[in-house]
Amino acid sequence: MRPDEVLPPGSQGKRHFGVVLPWREWEQLERALHDADIRLLAAPEVTLEGTPQEQAKLYLADPSHNVIEIKAYRGVAAVLGYECD
Numbered sequence: 001m002r003p004d005e006v007l008p009p010g011s012q013g014k015r016h017f018g019v020v021l022p023w024r025e026w027e028q029l030e031r032a033l034h035d036a037d038i039r040l041l042a043a044p045e046v047t048l049e050g051t052p053q054e055q056a057k058l059y060l061a062d063p064s065h066n067v068i069e070i071k072a073y074r075g076v077a078a079v080l081g082y083e084c085d
Contacts, residue, residue: 003064003065006064006065006066017067017068017069018069018070019068020071020072020073020076021071022072022076023056023072023074026056026070030044033060038060039060040060041059041061042059044058045057045058052074053073053075054073054074054075055071055073056071056074057069057071057072058070058071
């Protein structure tokens with residue numbers, strides 16, 4: 001890793017690491033991060049509500065300012081083609 005080459009969060013664009021969690025686990029993690037006063041890069045959001053592609057996402061940064069996206073899909077099979085337990 002070369003931390004001096006990592007762009008600040010606002011300049012990173014779509015360069016990020018992401019993980020998809022089951023919806024309930026995403027909700028639990030979001031609450032835990034909120035309760036622990038973990039600084040997020042933006043407010044958690046739910047988009048495409050009421051559609052098969054409905055998704056929840058939040059962004060935070062690791063100590064080197066790499067952006068981490070944590071998301072969940074309401075209809076995992078509709079988006080990814082398989083179920084996530």
